[in-house]
Amino acid sequence: MLCYYISDINPAGPANASVILGAKRMTTTQTMSTSDPLTHDHDQCIARALDEAERLCAQRGVRLTPLRRRVLEEIWQHHEVVKAYDLIHRLSTEDHTVKPPTVYRALEFLLEQGLIHRIESQNGYIGCSHPALAHQCQLLICRGCGQVEELDDPALSEALQREAESHGFRVDQQIVEVRGLCPHCVPAGEEAPAR
Amino acid sequence: MLCYYISDINPAGPANASVILGAKRMTTTQTMSTSDPLTHDHDQCIARALDEAERLCAQRGVRLTPLRRRVLEEIWQHHEVVKAYDLIHRLSTEDHTVKPPTVYRALEFLLEQGLIHRIESQNGYIGCSHPALAHQCQLLICRGCGQVEELDDPALSEALQREAESHGFRVDQQIVEVRGLCPHCVPAGEEAPAR
DNA sequence: ATCAGAAATGTAATAACATAACATTTCGAT
DNA sequence: ATCGAAATGTTATGTTATTACATTTCTGAT
Numbered sequence: 001m002l003c004y005y006i007s008d009i010n011p012a013g014p015a016n017a018s019v020i021l022g023a024k025r026m027t028t029t030q031t032m033s034t035s036d037p038l039t040h041d042h043d044q045c046i047a048r049a050l051d052e053a054e055r056l057c058a059q060r061g062v063r064l065t066p067l068r069r070r071v072l073e074e075i076w077q078h079h080e081v082v083k084a085y086d087l088i089h090r091l092s093t094e095d096h097t098v099k100p101p102t103v104y105r106a107l108e109f110l111l112e113q114g115l116i117h118r119i120e121s122q123n124g125y126i127g128c129s130h131p132a133l134a135h136q137c138q139l140l141i142c143r144g145c146g147q148v149e150e151l152d153d154p155a156l157s158e159a160l161q162r163e164a165e166s167h168g169f170r171v172d173q174q175i176v177e178v179r180g181l182c183p184h185c186v187p188a189g190e191e192a193p194a195r
Numbered sequence: 196m197l198c199y200y201i202s203d204i205n206p207a208g209p210a211n212a213s214v215i216l217g218a219k220r221m222t223t224t225q226t227m228s229t230s231d232p233l234t235h236d237h238d239q240c241i242a243r244a245l246d247e248a249e250r251l252c253a254q255r256g257v258r259l260t261p262l263r264r265r266v267l268e269e270i271w272q273h274h275e276v277v278k279a280y281d282l283i284h285r286l287s288t289e290d291h292t293v294k295p296p297t298v299y300r301a302l303e304f305l306l307e308q309g310l311i312h313r314i315e316s317q318n319g320y321i322g323c324s325h326p327a328l329a330h331q332c333q334l335l336i337c338r339g340c341g342q343v344e345e346l347d348d349p350a351l352s353e354a355l356q357r358e359a360e361s362h363g364f365r366v367d368q369q370i371v372e373v374r375g376l377c378p379h380c381v382p383a384g385e386e387a388p389a390r
Numbered sequence: 391a392t393c394a395g396a397a398a399t400g401t402a403a404t405a406a407c408a409t410a411a412c413a414t415t416t417c418g419a420t
Numbered sequence: 421a422t423c424g425a426a427a428t429g430t431t432a433t434g435t436t437a438t439t440a441c442a443t444t445t446c447t448g449a450t
Binding site: 063065083084085100101104123 | 435436437438439445446
């Protein structure tokens with residue numbers, strides 16, 4: 001299976017396969033593409049996320065224990081929202097059922113370290129595409145295929161920050177989630193016009 | 196008790212009492228201020244919200260039944276997030292306990308009619324400040340006092356819409372929630388500088 | 391190397407949030 | 421007045437999350 005990355009999270013127009021195919025190798029400050037599941041080597045995607053997590057935790061002096069690593073790995077199995085109880089079921093075996101606090105504590109750690117994002121509107125979680133730096137992101141959640149794309153447009157987060165501040169509000173966290181249809185799930189002939 | 200309104204949802208600087216005190220009477224397309232609880236006639240705030248709801252439902256040919264009206268009234272008791280189970284408890288008496296579906300159905304109706312907003316990050320609900328027109332709003336949620344201020348900045352919602360579209364994404368709904376501290380809960384001396 | 395405190399994990403119970411399925415009542419148009 | 425649709429009532433259960441406390445594992449100081 002092949003793997004392609006996009007090199008810029010802000011392409012001028014809609015992402016599509018031809019754009020992605022021409023792109024170059026990703027670095028840790030770039031994002032991964034979920035735009036074309038067909039040309040997406042997800043094994044490499046998972047490996048990359050776990051390696052990056054190991055590196056960051058070592059650097060920060062926090063412990064990515066086997067349990068936490070396992071939870072992160074499960075979350076990265078695909079680019080769809082993962083529920084806490086999905087994780088409980090996936091981690092449980094005939095011998096041993098994992099209890100809710102176990103999973104919720106691992107999720108709490110991963111959230112604190114910025115390795116995952118919580119999707120408030122779905123009570124779910126998704127791997128963070130660029131965990132090296134704390135950031136405010138925008139999540140595009142497809143109601144067709146369930147895939148989530150993470151955007152990190154500083155212009156948007158700064159505009160929201162400024163707007164809140166102009167009302168005297170001090171911002172801790174932004175939650176920006178967009179529900180709709182991703183390019184692969186928009187019915188043919190109804191794509192957004194090029195701009 | 197007196198009541199004041201602000202006439203513009205986009206003041207140049209942070210809202211404060213002097214701005215509010217000088218403002219003029221609100222119309223249905225304007226928003227209410229939650230900025231100064233001291234000069235806020237909340238009884239009038241509730242009455243206005245209910246009148247507006249009656250008017251809109253009549254106009255739309257949908258039924259604001261006693262139950263639905265009662266739920267809306269409870270949600271408008273203050274400008275804080277209200278939980279579904281709060282409503283269940285508040286509507287229940289010794290004689291009669293209201294069951295969850297009753298409240299959830301009323302909430303569903305009020306959401307459909309745009310009379311309330313759901314706050315995804317809190318599993319809660321808040322009255323909509325300008326229900327006459329469907330809109331994408333931004334909610335400022337104070338972790339100090341729990342009050343929620345609704346913004347409706349078209350520049351922000353349009354920027355997010357454009358960004359999503361530039362990724363080929365078709366937007367159904369935007370969820371924009373900002374957690375932080377409102378002007379009254381920011382510790383003295385730590386206010387945001389004037390811009 | 392060992393041991394004390396801290397961190398992480400295990401376990402049981404329960405709280406908090408939400409919906410499915412079906413029965414009954416109320417409303418409104420004819 | 422009656423019929424069908426809408427609204428509400430009721431029971432049960434599904435889903436998400438936390439509290440409280442016990443046990444184990446890790447780490448650093450000695």
